Amino acid sequence: MTPSIRWLAGAVGAHRRAFFSTLVANLLGQLAALGAAVAGAWLVGRAISGQSAPLDLAGAVLGGLVAVAVPAAWWESYVAHDLAYLVLAKLRGQVYDAVARIAPARLLGRRSGDLSAAVLSDIETLEWLFAHTLAQLITAGTVLAAGSVAAAMIDPLLLLVSLPLAACVLTVPLWLRKASRAQGDELRAATAELTSDVVDTVQGMRELTAFRALERRRDLLARKTSRLARAQAANAARGGLEASVTDLLIAVAAAGTLLLIATVIRSPGDAPVAMVLAASSLGPAAQVALLLKEYGTLRAAADRVHTLVTAPANVPPPREVLEVSAQPDVVFEDVRFRYTPDGPEVLRGVSFRIPYGKTVALVGASGAGKSTCVSLLLRYWDPDSGRVLVGGVPLPRIAGLHRHVTVVPQDVHLFAGTIEHNVRLGAPGADVASALRTAQLAIDPAVPVGERGVTLSGGQRARVAVARALATGAPVLVLDEAVANLDTDNEARLAEALREAAAGRATLVIAHRLSTIRRADHIVLLEEGRVAAEGSYDELSERLSHLFARQS
Numbered sequence: 001m002t003p004s005i006r007w008l009a010g011a012v013g014a015h016r017r018a019f020f021s022t023l024v025a026n027l028l029g030q031l032a033a034l035g036a037a038v039a040g041a042w043l044v045g046r047a048i049s050g051q052s053a054p055l056d057l058a059g060a061v062l063g064g065l066v067a068v069a070v071p072a073a074w075w076e077s078y079v080a081h082d083l084a085y086l087v088l089a090k091l092r093g094q095v096y097d098a099v100a101r102i103a104p105a106r107l108l109g110r111r112s113g114d115l116s117a118a119v120l121s122d123i124e125t126l127e128w129l130f131a132h133t134l135a136q137l138i139t140a141g142t143v144l145a146a147g148s149v150a151a152a153m154i155d156p157l158l159l160l161v162s163l164p165l166a167a168c169v170l171t172v173p174l175w176l177r178k179a180s181r182a183q184g185d186e187l188r189a190a191t192a193e194l195t196s197d198v199v200d201t202v203q204g205m206r207e208l209t210a211f212r213a214l215e216r217r218r219d220l221l222a223r224k225t226s227r228l229a230r231a232q233a234a235n236a237a238r239g240g241l242e243a244s245v246t247d248l249l250i251a252v253a254a255a256g257t258l259l260l261i262a263t264v265i266r267s268p269g270d271a272p273v274a275m276v277l278a279a280s281s282l283g284p285a286a287q288v289a290l291l292l293k294e295y296g297t298l299r300a301a302a303d304r305v306h307t308l309v310t311a312p313a314n315v316p317p318p319r320e321v322l323e324v325s326a327q328p329d330v331v332f333e334d335v336r337f338r339y340t341p342d343g344p345e346v347l348r349g350v351s352f353r354i355p356y357g358k359t360v361a362l363v364g365a366s367g368a369g370k371s372t373c374v375s376l377l378l379r380y381w382d383p384d385s386g387r388v389l390v391g392g393v394p395l396p397r398i399a400g401l402h403r404h405v406t407v408v409p410q411d412v413h414l415f416a417g418t419i420e421h422n423v424r425l426g427a428p429g430a431d432v433a434s435a436l437r438t439a440q441l442a443i444d445p446a447v448p449v450g451e452r453g454v455t456l457s458g459g460q461r462a463r464v465a466v467a468r469a470l471a472t473g474a475p476v477l478v479l480d481e482a483v484a485n486l487d488t489d490n491e492a493r494l495a496e497a498l499r500e501a502a503a504g505r506a507t508l509v510i511a512h513r514l515s516t517i518r519r520a521d522h523i524v525l526l527e528e529g530r531v532a533a534e535g536s537y538d539e540l541s542e543r544l545s546h547l548f549a550r551q552s
């Protein structure tokens with residue numbers, strides 16, 4: 001049993017009552033159906049051998065068994081799905097928690113379509129396990145045992161035919177399990193890849209149109225679709241082969257039983273019951289075998305969901321928590337950081353300070369490490385060595401960091417909803433009108449923004465992001481190229497507003513515009529992960545003009 005399957009079994013264990021109901025319903029249904037088939041066959045056997053049969057009693061027994069089998073089948077279907085949805089609701093919650101725990105640092109390395117596949121389709125695949133497989137495995141064993149005992153009561157020799165064939169039926173999925181596993185992996189990988197590419201395509205439709213790349217994209221999607229179709233065809237072909245072999249084995253069991261009765265046991269009247277027992281007791285085993293043929297798909301889905309829900313948090317939760325003052329400064333203290341253990345060192349001993357009430361501009365060439373400093377200040381990662389402190393408290397000792405540090409990110413994400421809904425993201429009770437006023441956005445807060453804010457201009461989106469950050473009231477404000485989307489006029493107005501907001505905050509600005517940098521109280525120049533110089537705009541003007549001359 002793989003760790004992921006063990007984990008799923010544990011999830012079912014938490015709902016023992018529901019599982020027990022599923023099992024009882026399944027057992028009742030299957031045993032009653034077997035009993036009804038045997039009773040019918042017994043009547044036929046009596047007729048063949050010319051014996052009279054108590055028709056009233058037989059009819060009553062048959063009717064009774066059918067009356068049990070039919071509602072039991074309905075009940076089983078109801079409770080099995082109920083169990084499945086109970087477990088799946090819990091799993092979905094765990095997946096959401098996992099995404100929240102590892103986001104956003106780790107999500108940067110995963111494609112959003114891949115993640116959607118894990119969250120949606122993999123969990124649907126697992127539904128099948130809970131609703132159809134676990135209880136049936138136990139039922140199959142019980143029905144097989146009951147059928148074998150009944151067959152032995154007719155003649156133990158009958159077991160010589162039925163037991164080896166039952167073993168064969170149950171092991172059919174094992175014969176091709178390597179292929180099944182490989183096909184399951186391929187099926188999930190092909191599905192995830194296609195989902196990722198479709199999500200990517202829809203998100204990038206504007207670029208695809210602008211760069212006349214729609215045709216090539218269609219070819220790419222066609223190739224990914226063929227890959228998925230090939231994987232589905234191979235899986236179906238193997239599944240079909242296994243189903244045919246199983247049917248064949250059941251037919252052989254019935255024929256072998258008939259042959260044994262005709263040549264060795266020589267009691268033709270027992271033939272119908274013996275044949276029904278041989279075929280019917282293998283029926284549930286065959287069903288389970290058919291379900292198990294999907295084991296590969298199931299295991300791959302379970303592995304992916306399990307990997308996600310057991311992914312450790314990117315940074316440990318806060319410990320030995322300390323209070324942060326209401327007017328904190330921010331200090332980077334000899335910070336060293338690399339994204340991966342064997343990757344290059346991105347920050348190499350960075351130290352600087354953002355006093356409360358001041359604005360510090362972090363500047364440097366592309367790749368110098370500016371956004372990495374922001375990620376560390378938001379604690380998406382922890383430094384390898386050195387510390388980041390807010391109000392003198394190291395970040396790992398601050399609870400609810402979002403109450404102290406807020407951000408206007410480079411790529412603003414707006415949710416489908418109104419302006420108000422977006423501005424209140426971090427502060428449900430915030431004064432939206434005042435935040436919008438400060439952000440220089442004269443717009444009705446009830447206006448819907450569309451998916452990802454498509455109905456707004458780039459400048460409006462940036463200002464909603466500014467309003468959203470200011471609404472939190474956090475005393476540390478990070479502006480990551482926040483004004484990139486504004487024209488000069490709008491930029492100056494927003495800058496004026498931010499100057500007001502900055503008076504009561506410690507502000508870190510990452511901006512490529514000289515005008516923005518000029519407004520900062522202090523400038524820190526980063527070069528290849530090191531602080532190359534710091535000072536006022538006038539003190540650094542020569543180096544800054546070099547930098548900007550190189551960039552332009």
Ligand SMILES: Nc1ncnc2c1ncn2[C@@H]1O[C@H](COP(=O)(O)OP(=O)(O)OP(=O)(O)O)[C@@H](O)[C@H]1O
Nearest residue numbers: 108339340346364365366367368369370371372373
């Ligand atoms: N998630 C990541 N995983 C691995 N390496 C990364 C990651 N993000 C950034 N890097 C690398 O770290 C270095 C610093 O990147 P960073 O984004 O901090 O630079 P920057 O100064 O903000 O650049 P820009 O002005 O272009 O945004 C770069 O070499 C970049 O390739």
